Amino acid sequence: MNTPLASLHDIEIAARGCLSSMAYEYVSGGAGDECTLGWNERDWNSIRLRQRVLVDVAELDTSVSLLGRTLSHPILLAPTAYHKLIHADGEVATARGASEAGAPMIMSSFSNSPIEDVARATTAPFWFQLYVQPDREFTKALVQRVEAAGCEALCLTVDTPVLGARYRETRTGFHLPDGLTRANLEGMTQVAADAAHRPPEGAIYSAVLEPRLTWKDVEWLRSIATVPVLLKGIMDPDDARLAVQHGASGVIVSNHGARNLDTVPSTAMALPHVVDAIDGRVPVLVDGGIRRGTDVLKALALGASSVLIGRPYLYGLAVDGAAGVSRVVRTLRTELEMAMALTGRTSVSAIDRSVLWA
Ligand SMILES: Cc1cc2nc3c(=O)[nH]c(=O)nc-3n(C[C@H](O)[C@H](O)[C@H](O)COP(=O)(O)O)c2cc1C
Numbered sequence: 397m398n399t400p401l402a403s404l405h406d407i408e409i410a411a412r413g414c415l416s417s418m419a420y421e422y423v424s425g426g427a428g429d430e431c432t433l434g435w436n437e438r439d440w441n442s443i444r445l446r447q448r449v450l451v452d453v454a455e456l457d458t459s460v461s462l463l464g465r466t467l468s469h470p471i472l473l474a475p476t477a478y479h480k481l482i483h484a485d486g487e488v489a490t491a492r493g494a495s496e497a498g499a500p501m502i503m504s505s506f507s508n509s510p511i512e513d514v515a516r517a518t519t520a521p522f523w524f525q526l527y528v529q530p531d532r533e534f535t536k537a538l539v540q541r542v543e544a545a546g547c548e549a550l551c552l553t554v555d556t557p558v559l560g561a562r563y564r565e566t567r568t569g570f571h572l573p574d575g576l577t578r579a580n581l582e583g584m585t586q587v588a589a590d591a592a593h594r595p596p597e598g599a600i601y602s603a604v605l606e607p608r609l610t611w612k613d614v615e616w617l618r619s620i621a622t623v624p625v626l627l628k629g630i631m632d633p634d635d636a637r638l639a640v641q642h643g644a645s646g647v648i649v650s651n652h653g654a655r656n657l658d659t660v661p662s663t664a665m666a667l668p669h670v671v672d673a674i675d676g677r678v679p680v681l682v683d684g685g686i687r688r689g690t691d692v693l694k695a696l697a698l699g700a701s702s703v704l705i706g707r708p709y710l711y712g713l714a715v716d717g718a719a720g721v722s723r724v725v726r727t728l729r730t731e732l733e734m735a736m737a738l739t740g741r742t743s744v745s746a747i748d749r750s751v752l753w754a
């Protein structure tokens with residue numbers, strides 16, 4: 397009898413056997429000595445919950461409102477690159493799974509499927525993650541293209557002017573296999589859509605990342621975009637305040653899944669500081685190491701409006717395509733419901749810092 401895939405950890409273990417070692421190391425790896433990678437999961441675990449009893453929890457409501465939309469639960473799919481490394485149907489399968497589970501998908505600039513195919517496959521709201529390209533005219537055309545496809549928000553990734561020291565990619569010789577491209581970057585004038593994202597040995601600048609990005613570009617992006625712009629990769633309270641000053645519609649507390657700067661704090665540690673700095677002016681989302689419904693509850697308790705998951709749904713995609721993605725989200729949502737019932741909170745608005753053991 398096959399062991400049932402009960403938790404997200406079970407799915408992660410199963411995924412390893414479904415992926416090439418290059419794909420597995422690319423997805424699972426972090427930067428440097430992977431200190432932050434460990435902390436991202438561990439720090440959610442080390443926050444203790446207060447169990448409360450004798451509350452009527454026969455009806456639970458996990459819905460949240462985000463950027464004017466009501467979502468049935470607060471779990472979104474973080475942008476991740478290259479889904480065809482994981483599954484032949486790539487981002488189209490992910491979009492189907494996300495829709496099935498009612499989870500908004502944030503599509504990566506570096507998807508292998510074009511935005512229009514993903515838009516057609518989805519019935520849930522979808523957002524687009526932007527890696528601003530050195531060619532600003534191309535970037536502007538890309539923004540207009542994703543808006544025309546129906547994307548409801550842009551997440552500008554601000555934490556990756558260069559990549560971190562990802563030695564698992566070096567050791568496995570990471571490359572895009574023949575036939576896979578960054579489909580949304582086709583037609584870019586200066587760089588091929590299948591150019592390596594990794595710089596040559598000894599160099600740090602990538603052909604498809606923009607090291608010159610500054611706060612001025614946030615204003616530029618807002619001036620050309622017709623949808624809300626969120627900043628993804630805010631870890632510092634001072635940057636959080638600057639984000640609001642520069643008109644961001646939201647921030648995502650993220651250390652890029654611990655893939656860039658090793659030894660930055662976990663997002664569980666950074667979140668309350670960013671929430672305090674933002675002071676309710678715009679929504680704060682968080683990702684990094686969320687693997688349990690209790691982690692989602694803790695993030696909401698610390699002031700997050702919603703959470704994003706990255707690696708877990710890629711493992712679901714590897715194991716069972718769209719159904720695997722949907723299963724991961726549904727498992728997390730069910731665990732969140734259990735955690736709400738066992739802490740005596742019947743709605744997301746009733747989850748605050750008093751859920752946490754002081
Ligand atoms: C394989 C992989 C690819 C990623 N690609 C992108 C990307 O294209 N753009 C981006 O902003 N973040 C990217 N990220 C970071 C995720 O959006 C997210 O911040 C991170 O995965 C959250 O941590 P978790 O994997 O522990 O849930 C990627 C992460 C992984 C694991």
Ligand SMILES: CC(C)CC(=O)C(=O)O
Nearest residue numbers: 477506556559593652655
């Ligand atoms: C190609 C990479 C820059 C995509 C990414 O953001 C990641 O792998 O973390």
